Amino acid sequence: MTWEKDRPAAAEFHRVPAPLVPVFDFVNTLDARSFGGRSTSDDLADWLGEHTEDEAALAVRLRTALRQLTEANRDGTTKNPAGFAALAAELPLEARVRGLAPVDGGCRGRLEELLASVVIATADGSWARMKTCGAPDCQWVFYDHSKPRNARWCSTAGCGNRMKTRAYRARG
Numbered sequence: 001m002t003w004e005k006d007r008p009a010a011a012e013f014h015r016v017p018a019p020l021v022p023v024f025d026f027v028n029t030l031d032a033r034s035f036g037g038r039s040t041s042d043d044l045a046d047w048l049g050e051h052t053e054d055e056a057a058l059a060v061r062l063r064t065a066l067r068q069l070t071e072a073n074r075d076g077t078t079k080n081p082a083g084f085a086a087l088a089a090e091l092p093l094e095a096r097v098r099g100l101a102p103v104d105g106g107c108r109g110r111l112e113e114l115l116a117s118v119v120i121a122t123a124d125g126s127w128a129r130m131k132t133c134g135a136p137d138c139q140w141v142f143y144d145h146s147k148p149r150n151a152r153w154c155s156t157a158g159c160g161n162r163m164k165t166r167a168y169r170a171r172g
Contacts, residue, residue: 014154016143017126023117024130027066027141051107061087062111066118067132070141074131074152091115135159 016024029043045051048059061083068081091112093100099120102112121127129144133154142154153159 014143015145019117020121020126020130020143023066023114023121024141024143026114027063027070027130030063030067030139048107048110055107055111058087058090059107059111062091062114066114067141069118069127070130070132073128073144074134088115093119133159135163 014024026047029047044056044059044063048056051059065081065084065087068079069084072079091108092103093112093116094103100116102109102116104112118127121130129149131142131144131151133140133142134152135154138154138159140154142151144151153163
């Protein structure tokens with residue numbers, strides 16, 4: 001379900017809780033940073049596995065909605081993306097004693113698993129810690145480990161330092 005070489009290392013580096021690692025991998029198939037390497041369309045295609053054009057379009061809509069939710073987490077708002085309820089209705093889940101399960105198999109089933117992980121993480125409070133980096137040239141989704149839950153950047157040493165330096169220079 002993820003890229004075996006580089007993405008699990010990213011999730012481990014960011015100390016993402018195991019139930020949210022697939023979501024972390026999926027939302028970061030859209031990478032606004034320009035570090036070279038793989039294209040995000042290749043990453044998404046690898047993540048989806050065998051899929052139809054309709055499933056790819058559904059995946060892009062889900063990824064966009066989840067990224068909008070991580071932006072809302074960063075900004076401290078509770079807005080739901082437009083059409084999120086309709087999107088969720090396209091990815092049915094089955095309630096079970098130990099959580100939620102996908103109804104479908106294949107690519108749709110993997111997307112349903114993501115949605116189930118988000119629903120469970122919302123219920124246990126861990127979803128609020130999934131945020132989009134506040135640096136406009138990054139936009140990486142990260143897991144906020146700060147005690148007050150107010151981290152704004154994926155890395156204080158990288159993006160945070162750049163943004164603070166820009167703000168200082170703009171004042172000066």
